[in-house]
Amino acid sequence: MTPNNFDIEKTKLTVGTHEVCPIPTGLFGLDGGAMFGTVPKVLWERSNPPDNKNRIPMEARALLLKSPGCNVLIDTGNGKDFVAKYGEKLGNKFAEMYAMEESGPSLLKSLATHGLKPEDVHHVILTHLHFDHAGGATTERDGKLVPTFPKAQYYVQKGNLETASHPNLREKASYYAANFQPLIDAGVLKVIDGPQEILPGISVLISNGHTQAQQVVKITDGKTTVLYCGDMVPTSSHVKIPWLMGYDLHPLTLMEEKQKHLSEAADQHWYLFFEHDPYCDAALIERSGHDFAVQKRFQL
Structure with missing residues (x-):
């Protein structure tokens, strides 16, 4: 249920030739305290009410940029085949711990609503390789882990791949080789280094506050x-x-990054697209003193 203080407007959004299409991959739950770090519960529970285990609902929302002859997917969600990819014990543990929704949308179901099959995706940009962002990048086919999108070029930052390949103890539970090694083996993972334009009108900015070398995508x-x-x-x-997550590795760095990028977003009227918001897809923001606030939320 959407909180009463959220006014959400329905709209359609295009950028150049791209139709901007939210791709929900399924709800899951995370501890509200972990999601809001040092923010008191009395504040965050107003907008993100928790369940009886203190978990708040989260979406794993990918983004499809759909245009004639070129379909670009940004992130891939959790992936629904945890048991097959990670083994039965770990797969079931994931589903229970993160309150993963068995029914409802999935990556491939959501793409199908736009008339697309896996082979119709040409590019996949992975912000980073945490399992809730890259879990749908690979799948099991004929007993082998392979790229979910057989004709796609995948993109990830060099620094993030290095972190995922040799994770620190803090992030070890979030990075799994099953989500990226099959891409390397298939020769479809393009490793890039630093901010740059990947495709015309589609570039990446680098954020190191949450994890090393996350790439935020600007369209x-x-x-x-x-x-x-x-x-x-x-x-x-x-x-x-x-308002930061307890998961963020470098909070002060992240605050500096948010200040920089959200200043541009507020002043230039950018749409912010949210991967994990269970209630809205995007928003416009405005300055609020020395901070920022949501001006208007959208369902695309």
């Missing part, structure tokens, strides 16, 4: 701009600079 045609925030700003509640 623009010079008039309309969408920023796919990934875990830099996971939900619309997190547009406030000090």
Whole structure:
């Protein structure tokens, strides 16, 4: 249920030739305290009410940029085949711990609503390789883990791949080789280093606050701009600079990054696209003193 204080407007959004299409991959739950770090529960529970285990609902929302002859997917969600990919014990543990929704949308179901099959996706940009962002990048086929999108070029930052390959103890539970090694083996993972334009009008900015070398995706045609925030700003509640996750490795770095990028977003009227917000897809923001606030939320 959407909180009473959320006014959400339905709209359609295009950037250049791209139709901007939210791709929900399934709800799951995370501890509310972990999601809001040092923010008191009495504040965050107003906008993100928890269940009896203190978990708040989260979406794993990918983004499809659909245009004639070129379909670009940003992130891939959790993936629904945890048992097959990680083994029965770990797969069941994932489903229980994170309250994963068995029914409802999935990556491939959501793509199908736009008339697309896995082979119709040409590019997959992975913000980072945490399991809730890259879990749908690979799948089991004929007893072997392979790329989910057989004709796609995948993109990830060099620094993030290095972190995922040799994770620190803090992040070890979030990075799984099953989500990226099959891409390397198939020769479809393009490793890039630093901010750059990947495709015309589609570029990546680097954020090191949440994890090493997360790439935030900027889509623009010079008039309309969408920023796919990934875990830099996971939900619309997190547009406030000090509202950070307990999962973030470098909070002060992340606050500086948010200040920089959200200043541009507010001043230039960018749409922020939220990967984990269960209630809205995107928002416009505005300055609020020395901080930021949501101006308007959207369902695309």
